[in-house]
Amino acid sequence: MRRRDALGLLAAPLLLPHRAAAQGWAPTRPVSMVVPFPPGGPTDLAARVVQQPMQAALGQTVIIDNRPGATGAIGSRYVAGQPADGHSLLVAASGTLTINPVIMRSPGYDVERDFAPVTLVMTAPNMLVVHPSIPARTVPEVVAWMKTIAGGPAYASSGVGSSEQLGMELFKLLTGTEAVAVPFAGGPAAATAVIQNQAPIAVLNAATVGTHVASGALRGIAICGPNRFPQLPAVPTMAEQGLPDHVSGSWTAIVAPAATPAPILDRLNEVIVAALKTPEVTERLARVGFAVDATDRPTLARLIAADLARWRRVVRDARIDLI
Missing domain, CATH: 3.40.190.150 (Bordetella uptake gene, domain 1)
Known part of the structure; x- marks a missing residue:
């Protein structure tokens, strides 16, 4: 059919x-x-x-x-x-x-x-997050930083076929960047990996990482949805930063x-x-x-x-x- x-x-x-x-x-x-x-x-x-x-x-x-x-x-x-x-x-x-x-x-x-x-x-939307040591606070700055690394940075993946993994792959496609997936056993484990700087960047669900962003353990770069996340109203959306086609969650x-x-x-x-x-x-x-x-x-x-x-x-x- x-x-x-x-x-x-x-x-x-x-x-x-x-x-x-x-x-x-x-x-x-x-x-x-x-x-x-x-x-x-x-x-x-x-x-x-x-x-x-x-x-x-x-x-x-x-x-x-x-x-x-x-x-x-x-x-x-x-x-x-x-x-x-x-x-x-x-x-x-x-x-x-x-x-x-x-x-x-x-x-x-x-x-x-x-x-x-x-x-x-x-x-619940996904969110692009980075380790606080990364010299980037906006999507354009993240893209510029990623392009300074040969082959791209490692990114924490919550598992093959997750919306978070595909969300990061979508980000790469839309921005022409490279990054290497490092798989972890679920969203919380992937968030911990970014917090510990084992992999400095990830797209993870806002419900999983919201408290870490609020505490400063992670830096929220962009919400991957049409609206800002109520619990983190200061984090802008992908659309606000020039990527309206990046929707994942x-x-x-x-x-x-x-x-x-x-x-x-x-x-x-x-x-x-x-x-x-x-x-x-x-x-x-x-x-x-x-x-x-x-x-x-x-x-x-x-x-x-x-x-x-x-x-x-x-x-x-x-x-x-x-x-």
């Missing part, structure tokens, strides 16, 4: 109004929210903050089912094969939906074919098996968005550096398509090996 046709299938159920029918749907058995990561992480938190409000609104038990493995692929494959009746949902990180499909040889699922969007949940969304009827998807969207807009949920997610970004289904479909296209280009142009 051509990609254009697949995108059409992803968006097709979004086009007709189903509000009245949506309000009449209710689950007939417990709803399973599959989290393809272990308990305790941000994706797991996204599921748990809406669990109780969903139960109250739907009149049915909502179960959190953690199925970790293969950077989210195992749980995603499981949900893709479940009945499309609203009782199985995938709470997915952006990497699961838009990076695995372009960097894994066989993820075992096709996002555009196998899933229907329900809603975006939360977002992490987000969490909820999707369902592709053939789920639109009235069911609309009802789920209505219930989850209402839960996300409560002050309690907003404050709980803000404490860990994420902003609530509840959306309608077409908006999530467009985000998935845009990120898939962006990361396909980066993987191709940066010649990143598939895994």
Whole structure:
């Protein structure tokens, strides 16, 4: 199937109004929210903050089912094969939906074919950071500094196929710079490496490094998103510094098996968005550096398509090996 046709299938159920029918749907058995990561992480938190409000609104038990493995692929494959009746949902990180499909040889699922969007949940942008000893405070100064180093500096990567790694590769492509990836086991370990000057530069998630930037252990150069990060309002965006095409970060969304009827998807969207807009949920997610970004289904479909296209280009142009 051509990609254009697949995108059409992803968006097709979004086009007709189903509000009245949506309000009449209710689950007939417990709803399973599959989290393809272990308990305790941000994706797991996204599921748990809406669990109780969903139960109250739907009149049915909502179960959190953690199925970790293969950077989210195992749980995603499981949900893709479940009945499309609203009782199985995938709470997915952006990497699961838009990076695995372009960097894994066989993820075992096709996002555009196998899933229907329900809603975006939360977002946190990446941030370009450097060790405080680096003689640069702006994007142009960082670019100039990088070009003084033969082969480029080492950069701390939070892992192959992470949004942080691809964010740094995107930065290199847009600025014509070089840098050598040094992989670490996740964002916190990569942040520690920059703090200790083992690798003096990185693109890392703002939720991970925000406190280090605030304390002065790291220097924040630019937010890789359309808006400044509320916790660090003094750090300008990439767009403000001449790189409007540098957008990277992490987000969490909820999707369902592709053939789920639109009235069911609309009802789920209505219930989850209402839960996300409560002050309690907003404050709980803000404490860990994420902003609530509840959306309608077409908006999530467009985000998935845009990120898939962006990361396909980066993987191709940066010649990143598939895994």
